[in-house]
Amino acid sequence: MLSSTLITLAASLSVASAQVYKGFNYGATNTDNSPITESQYQNDFSTAQKLVGASGFTSGRLYTSIQAGTIDTYTEAFQAAINTKTSLLLGLWGSGGQAGLSNEITALQAAIKNFGSSLTDLIVGISVGSEDLYRISPTGIENMSGIGAGPDVISNYIGQVKSAIAGTAANGKPVGHVDTWTAWINGSNDAVIAAADFIGMDAYPYFQNTMTNPIADGYSLFFDAYDATVSVAGGKPVWVTETGWPISGATENQAVPSLQNAKTYWDQVGCGRLFGQVNTWWYTLQDAFPTTPSPSFGVVGTTLSDTPLYDLSCSGVSTSASDIPSASVTAAIESATAASAQAGNVGTGQKIGSGSEAQGQNAGSASSPAGTSPAAQQQTSATETQAPAQALESTIFSTKGVTITSCPGGCPKESQLQTEAPTVPPATAPTTLITKTSVLPSASAASASSCLASLSGTYEYPHLIVPVDKTQPDKAGGTSYNGTISSTISSIFNFDIPQTDSGKTCTLVFLLPQQDQLTTSVFSLSGSGGFDVAQLSSPVTEQTSYNTVSSVSSDLGGPESVTPGNEYVIASGSCAASQRISYEVTATGSLDLNYFQDFNPSPIGFYVTVC
Ligand SMILES: *[C@@H]1O[C@H](CO)[C@@H](O)[C@H](O)[C@H]1NC(C)=O
Ligand SMILES: *[C@@H]1O[C@H](CO)[C@@H](O)[C@H](O)[C@H]1NC(C)=O
Ligand SMILES: *[C@@H]1O[C@H](CO)[C@@H](O)[C@H](O)[C@H]1NC(C)=O
Numbered sequence: 001m002l003s004s005t006l007i008t009l010a011a012s013l014s015v016a017s018a019q020v021y022k023g024f025n026y027g028a029t030n031t032d033n034s035p036i037t038e039s040q041y042q043n044d045f046s047t048a049q050k051l052v053g054a055s056g057f058t059s060g061r062l063y064t065s066i067q068a069g070t071i072d073t074y075t076e077a078f079q080a081a082i083n084t085k086t087s088l089l090l091g092l093w094g095s096g097g098q099a100g101l102s103n104e105i106t107a108l109q110a111a112i113k114n115f116g117s118s119l120t121d122l123i124v125g126i127s128v129g130s131e132d133l134y135r136i137s138p139t140g141i142e143n144m145s146g147i148g149a150g151p152d153v154i155s156n157y158i159g160q161v162k163s164a165i166a167g168t169a170a171n172g173k174p175v176g177h178v179d180t181w182t183a184w185i186n187g188s189n190d191a192v193i194a195a196a197d198f199i200g201m202d203a204y205p206y207f208q209n210t211m212t213n214p215i216a217d218g219y220s221l222f223f224d225a226y227d228a229t230v231s232v233a234g235g236k237p238v239w240v241t242e243t244g245w246p247i248s249g250a251t252e253n254q255a256v257p258s259l260q261n262a263k264t265y266w267d268q269v270g271c272g273r274l275f276g277q278v279n280t281w282w283y284t285l286q287d288a289f290p291t292t293p294s295p296s297f298g299v300v301g302t303t304l305s306d307t308p309l310y311d312l313s314c315s316g317v318s319t320s321a322s323d324i325p326s327a328s329v330t331a332a333i334e335s336a337t338a339a340s341a342q343a344g345n346v347g348t349g350q351k352i353g354s355g356s357e358a359q360g361q362n363a364g365s366a367s368s369p370a371g372t373s374p375a376a377q378q379q380t381s382a383t384e385t386q387a388p389a390q391a392l393e394s395t396i397f398s399t400k401g402v403t404i405t406s407c408p409g410g411c412p413k414e415s416q417l418q419t420e421a422p423t424v425p426p427a428t429a430p431t432t433l434i435t436k437t438s439v440l441p442s443a444s445a446a447s448a449s450s451c452l453a454s455l456s457g458t459y460e461y462p463h464l465i466v467p468v469d470k471t472q473p474d475k476a477g478g479t480s481y482n483g484t485i486s487s488t489i490s491s492i493f494n495f496d497i498p499q500t501d502s503g504k505t506c507t508l509v510f511l512l513p514q515q516d517q518l519t520t521s522v523f524s525l526s527g528s529g530g531f532d533v534a535q536l537s538s539p540v541t542e543q544t545s546y547n548t549v550s551s552v553s554s555d556l557g558g559p560e561s562v563t564p565g566n567e568y569v570i571a572s573g574s575c576a577a578s579q580r581i582s583y584e585v586t587a588t589g590s591l592d593l594n595y596f597q598d599f600n601p602s603p604i605g606f607y608v609t610v611c
Contacts, residue, residue: 021279030290032291134182
């Protein structure tokens with residue numbers, strides 16, 4: 001039922017607005033395999049909290065609840081977290097078989113019993129497993145990433161952990177799973193999404209070495225992965241459990257490790273759109289004690305220091321559009337679209353795999369007793385995360401539904417997209433949005449020159465929905481999953497038209513099924529009247545308020561009345577490839593419409609269909 005989706009969504013939104021967590025990942029062992037001790041954890045946690053230039057890194061993600069070198073003794077990280085008031089995303093190793101999981105549960109239960117609420121108050125969530133699904137995927141196997149576990153096993157383990165904490169002080173804490181974004185968008189793993197309370201996503205553009213992945217594309221590759229994961233998450237919260245860019249190590253395709261590139265990635269991805277907005281555990285604080293691995297991702301080196309290796313202050317991040325790598329956006333869209341086009345299923349929503357990435361070492365480490373396997377995991381987690389298949393990414397990108405993205409740091413300007421596009425290899429046809437429009441006020445007016453209103457072919461869904469309220473004209477609209485159109489509120493929809501749509505026809509449509517045709521959405525409709533659609537002169541952001549909406553570049557009109565069970569063709573024209581286009585929708589008459597934008601059958605809301 002739609003209601004469950006919406007309830008989950010509402011819950012996640014309220015949690016997010018209450019507190020957004022920010023921190024680093026913490027393994028169980030040092031690079032020489034010696035166990036990390038309580039005093040080390042304590043130093044790590046307090047260093048994270050007082051990093052020069054940064055603040056609020058008060059959360060830690062763990063891979064295991066077992067202290068390295070023991071069978072089922074709880075990790076010394078717990079006491080250190082209590083001492084430093086560090087919140088925790090707990091981890092239970094999920095690839096050690098039932099015996100391994102049982103040991104994890106034993107350790108966790110003992111810790112809960114011993115510490116009570118001083119521990120459980122710190123728990124943000126509990127992840128059962130880490131990249132287990134990735135490790136049994138073709139790329140994981142090819143790259144000997146270690147023993148994994150399948151979706152049925154992980155789902156079963158999630159259920160066991162929920163039962164194990166019921167009746168304890170940790171009762172009701174969210175229990176989920178961490179995996180690579182490629183694993184999440186693989187439909188064969190859907191049972192894990194169904195079982196999980198949250199989705200922990202790992203993504204590393206650096207490892208996406210079958211794609212165009214210079215640092216300039218880091219932002220778009222990461223958020224394509226994030227958006228694709230959100231689109232399959234069924235409204236469940238998607239937390240970023242690992243990402244980062246290495247400071248040293250091998251070049252992976254065009255991805256060059258360096259301090260400068262690590263800082264760029266931190267600024268654009270972390271400061272730009274994650275910190276304070278999405279629960280995020282960066283990879284990582286320190287991975288180089290006592291020796292430096294290759295690649296190395298630490299923001300501090302072998303010596304733990306409050307002074308990071310590069311500037312973490314986010315001060316290099318301006319709110320101007322020029323800071324977001326527009327070329328990368330275009331490149332990602334293009335490669336994504338190209339890949340899906342090659343796969344022949346753009347718009348079908350099918351998931352395809354290809355991919356050959358990931359290297360990862362440590363085969364077999366996961367099979368060792370839980371006390372040691374997480375250590376191995378810690379050392380290799382970054383490599384294991386490897387590059388997900390691009391084809392997967394692209395297909396989802398162009399077909400899957402409700403993805404809300406934004407660019408708080410400023411969205412690329414059309415001119416930038418266009419001028420920088422040439423840096424992208426001209427793989428396939430470019431895509432884009434509507435450049436010229438003709439007003440087609442209703443379905444009946446749809447002409448032969450329009451694409452179908454239905455989503456049977458290629459289509460684009462809005463990447464950002466911003467409601468602006470004229471009764472609160474200076475209030476930033478923020479981001480919404482809903483389209484709201486009333487006498488006081490209008491909604492603005494951003495569409496990113498891929499380069500591959502160049503030369504094609506784009507049609508803006510509005511779909512409003514009957515309530516009983518909806519499976520995961522809902523709408524409320526009252527009053528009478530229709531709406532008017534205006535194309536804006538420049539894209540909006542979450543910061544846009546009623547008073548700061550850009551000027552209208554073209555008034556497209558709209559239906560005079562809106563009735564469920566109809567598809568409305570608003571306007572059609574040649575696609576404005578490689579551009580971000582905003583449409584503001586304002587009520588006419590007394591229309592009061594509020595709906596959850598969703599592609600699930602039946603799709604509801606505003607889309608751009610491409611033909
Ligand atoms: C998709 O997931 C299933 C189950 O985890 C796995 O067996 C399969 O290899 C995965 N496919 C790809 C392309 O990763
Ligand atoms: C995975 O392993 C294959 C075969 O060893 C290798 O060619 C490929 O580069 C690896 N993937 C990554 C992302 O390194
Ligand atoms: C979205 O719209 C639905 C249908 O009107 C409503 O039930 C829900 O509360 C709305 N959600 C938000 C966050 O406004």
